[in-house]
Amino acid sequence: MRTPLAVLAVLLPWGAACVRGTARYTEVRNLGSDTMLEVAGAWAEAYDKVTDHIVVSVSGGGSGTGIAALIVGKIDLANSSRKLKKEELARAEKRGQHPVEHKVGYDGIAIFVHRDNPLPSISMAQLKALFGDGGEVTRWSQLGVDLGDPKLDPIVLVSRQNNSGTYEYFREAVLGGSTGRFKLECMNLNGSKDVVDFCGKAKSAIGYSGLAYANEGVRVVPVTTGAERGPVAPNNASIIDGSYPIARPLFMYTNGAPQGATKEYLDWILSDAGQRVLMEHGYPPLRPL
Amino acid sequence: MTPPTVAPSAGARSRSAAQALDRRDRAWWQDLLARAVVGLGGISAVLFIAAIIVFIASQGFEFAWHRLSWSELLTGARWEPTAKPPSYGAWPLIAGTAWITAVAMAVAVPLSFAAAIYVGEFATGRRREWLKIVIETLAAIPSVVWGVVGLQVMNPLIQRLFDTPVGLNVLNAGIILGLMAAPIMTTLAEDALKAVPDAHREAAEALGATRWQTIRKVVLPHARPGLSAAVLLGIGRAFGETIAVLMASGHRLLPPSSVFDSAATITATIAAELGEAAVDSDHYQALFVLGLVLFCITFTINLLADWLVRGGRGRA
Numbered sequence: 001m002r003t004p005l006a007v008l009a010v011l012l013p014w015g016a017a018c019v020r021g022t023a024r025y026t027e028v029r030n031l032g033s034d035t036m037l038e039v040a041g042a043w044a045e046a047y048d049k050v051t052d053h054i055v056v057s058v059s060g061g062g063s064g065t066g067i068a069a070l071i072v073g074k075i076d077l078a079n080s081s082r083k084l085k086k087e088e089l090a091r092a093e094k095r096g097q098h099p100v101e102h103k104v105g106y107d108g109i110a111i112f113v114h115r116d117n118p119l120p121s122i123s124m125a126q127l128k129a130l131f132g133d134g135g136e137v138t139r140w141s142q143l144g145v146d147l148g149d150p151k152l153d154p155i156v157l158v159s160r161q162n163n164s165g166t167y168e169y170f171r172e173a174v175l176g177g178s179t180g181r182f183k184l185e186c187m188n189l190n191g192s193k194d195v196v197d198f199c200g201k202a203k204s205a206i207g208y209s210g211l212a213y214a215n216e217g218v219r220v221v222p223v224t225t226g227a228e229r230g231p232v233a234p235n236n237a238s239i240i241d242g243s244y245p246i247a248r249p250l251f252m253y254t255n256g257a258p259q260g261a262t263k264e265y266l267d268w269i270l271s272d273a274g275q276r277v278l279m280e281h282g283y284p285p286l287r288p289l
Numbered sequence: 290m291t292p293p294t295v296a297p298s299a300g301a302r303s304r305s306a307a308q309a310l311d312r313r314d315r316a317w318w319q320d321l322l323a324r325a326v327v328g329l330g331g332i333s334a335v336l337f338i339a340a341i342i343v344f345i346a347s348q349g350f351e352f353a354w355h356r357l358s359w360s361e362l363l364t365g366a367r368w369e370p371t372a373k374p375p376s377y378g379a380w381p382l383i384a385g386t387a388w389i390t391a392v393a394m395a396v397a398v399p400l401s402f403a404a405a406i407y408v409g410e411f412a413t414g415r416r417r418e419w420l421k422i423v424i425e426t427l428a429a430i431p432s433v434v435w436g437v438v439g440l441q442v443m444n445p446l447i448q449r450l451f452d453t454p455v456g457l458n459v460l461n462a463g464i465i466l467g468l469m470a471a472p473i474m475t476t477l478a479e480d481a482l483k484a485v486p487d488a489h490r491e492a493a494e495a496l497g498a499t500r501w502q503t504i505r506k507v508v509l510p511h512a513r514p515g516l517s518a519a520v521l522l523g524i525g526r527a528f529g530e531t532i533a534v535l536m537a538s539g540h541r542l543l544p545p546s547s548v549f550d551s552a553a554t555i556t557a558t559i560a561a562e563l564g565e566a567a568v569d570s571d572h573y574q575a576l577f578v579l580g581l582v583l584f585c586i587t588f589t590i591n592l593l594a595d596w597l598v599r600g601g602r603g604r605a
Contacts, residue, residue: 062565087567156455161540162371163565163572179373184366184381187457187551188540190561194440201445204454 026261028056032066032079035107035165035192035210036250039281040079043269046277050268054261063165064088070253071097076262078253081107081165099253104269106284108211108234109170109246111221112158112199119145119206121231123224124245127174130206131157133181140204147203158195158207159186166192169248170208208246212282239284247284345584349577356571357578368542368558370572377575379582384544385459385552386528392463392548393527397471398520404471405478410504421479428472432533439465439537453549457539460548465537466530470523477522481515482508514597521594525587531556555583 030040037060044056066078071092084092084099092099111127113119119140122130126143129135137143139153147153159182160167167188171180189195195209200217211234214220222231225245238244258266268274275285311317353359357377365378408420443464444456451460485508493503509516539551540561559576566573 064565064567068568085567087570151452152454154454161561162369163562168371181369181372184541184543186541187455188542188553188561190535190540198457201448201456202454 025053025055028054028077028261028265029075030056030058030077030079030252031061031069031075033063033081033165033250034060035063035081036079039105039278039283042277042281043274046273047265047268050273051264054265056265064163067099067253070099070255071095073097073255076254077266080251080253081248082168083251084253098256100255100257102252102254102258102266102270103249103286104252104266105250105275105278105286106239106247107250108239108244108284109166109173109208109248110211110214110234111206111208111223111246112196112214112218113206113221114199114201114203115217115219116203117145117147117206117219119143119221121222121224124174127223128176130155131159131170131182131186131208132175133183135183138185152204154204156202156205157183157186158198158202158205159188160192160195160209161188161190165248166209170246173246173248236279236284237288240286240288250283342584345577345580349574349581352571352574353578353581357575362575362578362582366544368553370562370566370575375571379555379579381542381544382553382555382558382579383582385538386554386556388459388545388548388552389462389466389534389538389554390524390527392459393466393470394520394524396464396467397474397523397527400467401471401474401519401523402478402516404475405482406504408475409479409482410500410508424472424475427468428476430469432469432530433536435465435469436533436536439533443537451549455539455549455551457537458549458551459538459545462534462538462552462554463548465533466527469530469533470526473526474519474523477519478512478516481512481519484515485511518594518598521590521597525590525594528587528590529556529583531560535560555579559583 030044032040037058040058044058047054047056063078063080063082066075067080067084067088069075070078071088072095078099084101089099111122122143126137129137138155140147140155141153159170167182168178171182172178174180175182187198189198189207192209192213195207196213196215196218199205199207200215206221211220220234222233223245224231225243229243232238232244234244234247239247252266252269254262254266257263270286272289275287275289279285279289358365362377362379363383364380365376366380367376367378368381369376404420404424408417408424412420439461440457443461447453447456447458447461489507489511490503493507498506534554535557538554538557540553540557541551542553543550545552559579562572563576566576
């Protein structure tokens, strides 16, 4: 599903550039996170209508791929759904590069269950006991949920492969920092959409994935952070004001302070017009619009 | 055209006559070119294999030499290369691969042998030709299509039929892999049956054996080396398959204890993790070491299959 979009995102501005003649146009090369690929393509497409002298080419490959390409100077703008790692920063500094971080939006990580699952809400502590190694919650009955069939009582945990940005963020936010470990019982699916699809088919499953991937087969479970606060459902308002606890910022990285065409493009992304494009694709913007 | 370079000497009349025929004309050059091209093609397989071994080994060498504990890799229970501290126990992956391959063979061996016996011994004329074409077409279905079948068709089917909460498991991946390996195994098994001389069948039938008795007591025993090779090559195919298993197995990093458990395989792990692993990091190198382990296993299986086929021919 990702590849045709990536190709489209690359070809659209390129095709436009060909028609108008490339000579007077500056290209901004944008590569990285697969989570952000769809919205990055939409940004490039929308920006093409705004600008008359900048062409943006977009492709995916993963946050790590984008940052690696930025470090060797192959691209101007790297999309990343996670912060730069220490090793990556060290590699960049060694090559005389100085990656600069720009927060461009948010991604809410929602907790998904099958649409027939009555679980009203779940606390951060329960999530840790559910997904974290050594956690004692393994059955729905422990959470006060009766799925009507003893075979469905054992909880099926749905996670992501161990180098996905979503996986790392969830470990960081829920399992207590980078030393946290997931239960080995987790299924590690290979895409944000796969997690949601799986939860829609398996009645006893619970999983985490990007809010933007929600569909009619699943239900999004509100999350409670403490005893005094009620459960919070992930939405634009609760993610922007920080009351929903599992939302991560989305980043773009430049080499040094952005300049020229890259700066113009980045400024537009951060403007209300750019942020509206983000919101239309299911991601919370940086501020209420 | 260049004249012959060696001048004929008085004492070697016959040789000079031969040399006179050995002109470097157009046909001679074409022959040289054809031999060079074909020869290059012939040794290219060897070159590629050598290059791949060197590449895989060199990518993982530094880590494998200095920091990897081989006993942890082969028997460790936790594959957590991105945790802090990381652990590189690939036992769940090895066990998952073995389980899924075993189920695949349980599906593929009866299926492909039955198909081979039917096509080779019973079917005749046009029906036989048609069946062979269909079987070969089955072998051409891309593995990602099988993966989608596992994800979208088998997953709900297994959930319903066996009343299990999860349909992405060893059984699903095993059936998919079995169906993928069956066509090539059928073709190989049929070749093995065809290699049994008709005189054997005729002798058996002359003694009053029925068709099935002939097949069971004469044809199958005689074809055993070839059939074993078919099974081994099928195992090699199942071991090395990636994308369909990644989609159908559920990728759970625990050694399975029943066919209804989800499991992860070596190949699926490499495919899922290599794209995001930072180049030259320990994780990246560990994945190459896994690739090397996989390569050694499939290489051994193929060698065994080859040895069996040769052994069979030697005795025949």
